[in-house]
Amino acid sequence: MKRTGGSDAAKRRAGEAAADRVTDGQVVGLGTGSTAAHAIRALGRAADSGLDVRGIPTSFASRQLAREVGVPLTTLEEATPDVAIDGADEVCERPGGFDLVKGGGAAHTREKYVDSAADDLLVVADPSKLADPLAGPIPVAVVPDARPVVAAAVRELGGEPTLRAAEHKDGPVVTDDGNLVLDCAFDGFDPDELSAALSATPGVVEHGLFCGLADAVFVGTEDGVEVLEASPE
Numbered sequence: 001m002k003r004t005g006g007s008d009a010a011k012r013r014a015g016e017a018a019a020d021r022v023t024d025g026q027v028v029g030l031g032t033g034s035t036a037a038h039a040i041r042a043l044g045r046a047a048d049s050g051l052d053v054r055g056i057p058t059s060f061a062s063r064q065l066a067r068e069v070g071v072p073l074t075t076l077e078e079a080t081p082d083v084a085i086d087g088a089d090e091v092c093e094r095p096g097g098f099d100l101v102k103g104g105g106a107a108h109t110r111e112k113y114v115d116s117a118a119d120d121l122l123v124v125a126d127p128s129k130l131a132d133p134l135a136g137p138i139p140v141a142v143v144p145d146a147r148p149v150v151a152a153a154v155r156e157l158g159g160e161p162t163l164r165a166a167e168h169k170d171g172p173v174v175t176d177d178g179n180l181v182l183d184c185a186f187d188g189f190d191p192d193e194l195s196a197a198l199s200a201t202p203g204v205v206e207h208g209l210f211c212g213l214a215d216a217v218f219v220g221t222e223d224g225v226e227v228l229e230a231s232p233e
């Protein structure tokens, strides 16, 4: 579920600082959400000023924005991302890196395979996203027909699934890939164990736990940016 606590100025600082790390000739995974959007806009300005950059979007929305602001696009068939810049709903430090909850924008399926393909994942966030431990709920994208069996499996794991409802239409949120989203609340969980259990559940397309994937987290504040680098294990 989306957290909406952070200011837009803090998100902009985080997005712009992460975009600043992109160097000439790089292919960038373009994350989804209001914070990643600031990075995409910054990359558009950099491309205007001559930076050779190509983006691989993680959603319809990030593709549209990249087109609007002039980030040239490519695909996973043509290129591998050097770096991905993506937002998060929750960020928790762990030995050697960070655990994330993602999927507030229901884009976590594409985000996970684009972010995983990148050599480096830079997360952009504001302080409202910092959590210890992760609390959830965990967004789980499911094949529509499989919703009842996935919901039963989530209950077996001790969770309570809620079908995500659309805000501007009657009925459920449908992802860019035509799936439904169950927001699954757990009363405390081990991220690695829950991630493995959800991945092993038939009918689950992808879930929003990103364990140990991020290399750095750019936390925008009211007056600057704090960069948290993955600590050695």
Ligand SMILES: O=C(CO)[C@H](O)[C@H](O)COP(=O)(O)O
Pocket: 002, 003, 031, 032, 033, 034, 035, 036, 086, 087, 088, 089, 101, 102, 103, 104, 105, 106, 107, 108, 111
């Ligand atoms: O995971 C996501 C989309 O699926 C977003 O990155 C996450 O919801 C954060 O969004 P925002 O930057 O708008 O708070």
